[in-house]
Each structure stands twice: as C-alpha cells, then as structure tokens.
Amino acid sequence: MKNSSAIGWEHFLASCREVTSLSISGESIEHALGDLFGSLDCQDPMLLKLFSTMDDEPCVDYRTLLPIDEEGCRVMLILLQAKIKIGLHNHPKQTGYVYCIDGRVDIQAYDECSNNGLEAVLEKAYSLSLGPSEHAFLSPETANVHSLYGEEKSFLIDVFVPYLQPEDEYLCRRYQDPYCQREDGKWLARIIPKS
Ligand SMILES: [Fe+2]
Numbered sequence: 001m002k003n004s005s006a007i008g009w010e011h012f013l014a015s016c017r018e019v020t021s022l023s024i025s026g027e028s029i030e031h032a033l034g035d036l037f038g039s040l041d042c043q044d045p046m047l048l049k050l051f052s053t054m055d056d057e058p059c060v061d062y063r064t065l066l067p068i069d070e071e072g073c074r075v076m077l078i079l080l081q082a083k084i085k086i087g088l089h090n091h092p093k094q095t096g097y098v099y100c101i102d103g104r105v106d107i108q109a110y111d112e113c114s115n116n117g118l119e120a121v122l123e124k125a126y127s128l129s130l131g132p133s134e135h136a137f138l139s140p141e142t143a144n145v146h147s148l149y150g151e152e153k154s155f156l157i158d159v160f161v162p163y164l165q166p167e168d169e170y171l172c173r174r175y176q177d178p179y180c181q182r183e184d185g186k187w188l189a190r191i192i193p194k195s
Contacts, residue, residue, distance in 0.1 A: 006041035009050075013067055013075060020073035020161040025095060030137045033097045033159055037135065042101055051101070051155050054079045062086060062150075069163070076158040080105060080150040088147045088189065091138060092171035096160045098136040103154025105130045109143035113186060115173070120145075122178060122187045145175065 007015065019032045041047075054063050054077065061084045068075040080086065080103070090112065098107070106129050110122035125143035128136050129151065138144050148156075164172070178187035 005039060007039050008041055009044040009046040012036065012040045012044075016068065016075055016159055017070075017073055020159070026139060029095055029161070030097065034135065037097070037099045037133075037157075042133075047101075050077055051079065060084075071163045072161065074158075074160040074163055076160070078154075078156040078158060080148060080154045080156065082150045082153045084150045086148040087192075088145055088175035088177065090145045090171070090173050090175075091160065092144070092164070092168050093140050094138075094144075094160050094162065094164060095140065096138045096158060098130070098138075098148075099157045099159075100130045100132055100134050101155040101157060102132055103156075104151040105154045105156065106149040106151055107136045107146055108149075109136065109138060109146040110178075110187065110189075111142050112145050115191060117191065119188055119190045120173070120175060121182075122175075122189050123185070124187065145173075147177075 015036050019029070019036060022032070024032065050065060050067070054065055057063065059079060059081060062078060062080045065077040066074065067077065108127050109125040111125050113121040113123055115121070122145060130136055136143070136146070138146060174192040175189040176192060178189040180188045182188065
C-alpha cells in the first residue's frame with residue numbers, strides 16, 4: 001500500500017537541496033537523508049521514467065544521470081548492471097548517501113589511513129549487501145573509499161555533499177583491490193596511476 005505521506009520526485013529533490021544546505025554532518029545528515037529517502041515515493045512516475053530512459057539505452061557496465069549537480073549538492077541516479085564492478089575509489093572531503101531503489105549491490109568500504117602516492121593503507125569500514133530501501137553512508141572521515149558490485153541489475157540514488165571542489169580533484173584516487181592484509185588487520189592497495 002502506498003504511504004499516504006510519501007513525497008514525489010520533485011519534492012524529494014527540493015528537500016535534498018534544503019537538507020544539504022544545512023550546516024550538519026555525520027550522523028545528523030545521515031538521519032536527515034534517511035528520513036527523506038524513507039518518505040520518497042519510489043513509484044513516482046517521474047523517477048520511474050528517468051530510470052526507464054537510462055535502461056532503454058544500451059549499457060554494458062553502468063550509467064549515471066545527474067538531476068542535481070550544484071555547488072552544495074549532487075544527486076546521481078545509477079544503473080549498475082549485474083556482475084559489473086565499480087572499483088575502489090574515494091570521495092575526497094565529501095559525505096555520501098547511497099540508496100538502493102531496486103536490485104542488490106555489494107559494497108566494500110574502507111577508511112584510508114595513509115598513502116605514499118603509490119599505495120594506500122586501508123582499514124575495513126564495512127561490507128554490505130545492499131537491497132531495496134537500504135543504504136550505505138560515507139563521510140570524509142570514514143568509509144570514504146568504496147567499491148560497488150552489482151549482484152543483480154541495480155538502480156541506485158546517490159546524494160553527495162558538498163560538490164567536489166575543483167581544487168580537490170587532485171585528491172581523487174582509484175585503487176586496485178587490496179592485495180595484502182597486514183598483521184594489524186589493515187590492507188595494502190595499490191593506487192592506480194592517473195592517465
Ligand atoms: Fe563512489
């Protein structure tokens with residue numbers, strides 16, 4: 001049965017702008033975005049149309065769409081095909097909320113403890129199998145490095161705050177999967193050189 005207090009896609013986007021403009025972080029913004037996603041009508045025709053348009057076009061790995069890409073907030077729709085992996089990468093100085101609309105996605109998340117430019121020391125933050133109505137959260141301090149693997153064809157909504165500043169783009173990194181676990185439990189992962 002449809003939640004009578006559910007909000008439509010346009011209302012959701014406007015509320016995202018409001019929430020992400022507040023000076024809140026950490027658990028506060030996770031809870032605020034959680035409330036917002038909890039009230040989203042996932043059957044809203046506009047939202048379904050956006051996803052179906054993405055799904056209509058040939059896509060062998062993943063496809064993204066940016067309904068909001070502004071200074072304070074980025075909202076991204078993701079269609080991730082089954083058996084496709086988005087390898088380890090970070091989101092420098094950003095907070096992110098990854099919400100599963102449909103499908104199932106495996107997420108491996110790490111904190112970066114250090115890096116020497118060639119390889120990084122990573123500490124496991126969590127390992128999640130994300131299904132419909134479930135979310136993963138990352139902040140500048142924790143779980144900022146993650147990978148996504150489509151256990152099934154999946155439809156996701158990401159909210160990132162703030163916008164990635166141009167002066168921080170040099171901090172963006174991609175990593176190979178960790179190749180070694182140290183005695184202290186932390187992992188070593190090679191950083192993929194920028195092309
Ligand atoms: Fe990401």
